[in-house]
Amino acid sequence: MEYVLLGSSNLRASVIAFGAWQIGDTSFWGKSDEKEVKEVIDYAIDIGVNLFDTAEMYGSGESETQLGRMIAKEKRSKIIIATKVSPQNCTKELLIRSCEESLKRLNTDYIDLYQIHWPPKDVSFEEIIPIMKKLQEQGKIRFIGISNFGIQNMQEWIEKGGTMVSNQIGYNLLFRSPEYEIIPFCRDNNIGVLVYMPLMQGLLAGCWSSVEEIPLLRRRTRHFSKNRPGTRHDEEGCERLTIETVQAIHALSEHLEIPIATLSLSWLKWQKGVSSIIVGCRSKKQLESNLEALLKPLDPEVLSLLNEITYPLKRYMGKNADMWENEKNARIR
Numbered sequence: 001m002e003y004v005l006l007g008s009s010n011l012r013a014s015v016i017a018f019g020a021w022q023i024g025d026t027s028f029w030g031k032s033d034e035k036e037v038k039e040v041i042d043y044a045i046d047i048g049v050n051l052f053d054t055a056e057m058y059g060s061g062e063s064e065t066q067l068g069r070m071i072a073k074e075k076r077s078k079i080i081i082a083t084k085v086s087p088q089n090c091t092k093e094l095l096i097r098s099c100e101e102s103l104k105r106l107n108t109d110y111i112d113l114y115q116i117h118w119p120p121k122d123v124s125f126e127e128i129i130p131i132m133k134k135l136q137e138q139g140k141i142r143f144i145g146i147s148n149f150g151i152q153n154m155q156e157w158i159e160k161g162g163t164m165v166s167n168q169i170g171y172n173l174l175f176r177s178p179e180y181e182i183i184p185f186c187r188d189n190n191i192g193v194l195v196y197m198p199l200m201q202g203l204l205a206g207c208w209s210s211v212e213e214i215p216l217l218r219r220r221t222r223h224f225s226k227n228r229p230g231t232r233h234d235e236e237g238c239e240r241l242t243i244e245t246v247q248a249i250h251a252l253s254e255h256l257e258i259p260i261a262t263l264s265l266s267w268l269k270w271q272k273g274v275s276s277i278i279v280g281c282r283s284k285k286q287l288e289s290n291l292e293a294l295l296k297p298l299d300p301e302v303l304s305l306l307n308e309i310t311y312p313l314k315r316y317m318g319k320n321a322d323m324w325e326n327e328k329n330a331r332i333r
């Protein structure tokens with residue numbers, strides 16, 4: 001396993017991390033097989049995957065609870081637990097309580113990386129930053145992270161005296177908006193980049209070949225038409241371009257004899273500024289296949305080809321790094 005230091009911290013995170021949203025949030029992901037989940041978590045730790053990402057929001061705490069239950073006490077010190085506080089719980093009154101409840105559910109005395117899940121709309125950074133620092137001084141959290149912060153958000157956080165070792169953002173071959181501003185800003189300011197949705201929730205794993213086959217909740221991003229139920233962006237979407245792009249990546253993966261999920265993760269692994277890739281997986285088989293992305297570097301020619309294939313989609317999506325909201329209402333600023 002390869003490891004990277006997250007920003008200025010001494011957190012040595014594996015370059016492939018374990019996304020734990022899938023475990024516990026049955027309303028989004030359906031039911032998982034508990035035995036299979038335990039097996040994949042044990043396997044992940046044994047093979048050196050040490051960063052586990054969850055959030056109080058996932059399954060209303062159930063993801064944290066299951067993770068807390070499944071990580072054996074003797075293995076706790078080997079891993080980095082990253083969880084997130086929801087934006088509506090960032091007030092003075094609620095933030096400390098949220099952190100303490102996460103600690104209880106995770107069955108641990110400390111959270112290694114405590115992240116603000118989305119920039120809160122109604123709570124100022126002046127209010128949040130001192131509380132995060134207090135939690136850190138008390139040893140309840142080791143490091144502060146942010147998630148879904150754009151450069152304006154990051155600049156403001158820094159100006160108000162905030163620190164962060166990482167920013168967690170949505171980034172993959174079908175969504176390259178963070179390349180315009182967020183990743184360069186993070187690189188310049190020594191902020192680790194944790195990537196979420198690296199497989200576009202299965203679309204880049206070859207799970208479906210038409211929009212209709214994609215589960216409803218996984219087709220709400222700006223790629224899909226505003227007429228799809230559950231979308232919030234009010235845009236036309238670019239369904240045809242999205243499917244054509246997936247088909248072209250698929251064709252390349254077949255030509256190279258590399259599974260499309262492996263190719264997609266490999267491409268991310270070689271993007272400058274990316275620290276760790278958080279992949280959601282529910283079986284040992286999926287994790288094993290995802291780890292293959294680390295085996296050998298991608299040929300620079302293949303990297304360029306993938307950049308070329310996905311460029312029209314990158315251009316369509318533009319700089320707005322909010323995958324679900326239009327430019328005007330974007331929560332990532």
Ligand SMILES: NC(=O)c1ccc[n+]([C@@H]2O[C@H](COP(=O)([O-])OP(=O)(O)OC[C@H]3O[C@@H](n4cnc5c(N)ncnc54)[C@H](OP(=O)(O)O)[C@@H]3O)[C@@H](O)[C@H]2O)c1
Pocket residue numbers: 018019020021022029053054117147148168169195196197198199200201202205207261278279280281282285286287289290
């Ligand atoms: N900060 C944020 O706002 C935010 C937002 C989203 C996610 N996250 C975090 O990022 C993690 C990853 O994102 P994500 O889970 O949304 O998306 P993802 O990692 O792109 O997709 C995960 C899904 O892809 C499928 N998959 C994974 N490996 C596969 C393989 N080798 N072959 C075939 N299918 C495979 C599985 O679908 P099936 O389960 O259907 O098999 C899995 O549940 C989450 O668990 C969560 O921790 C954070």
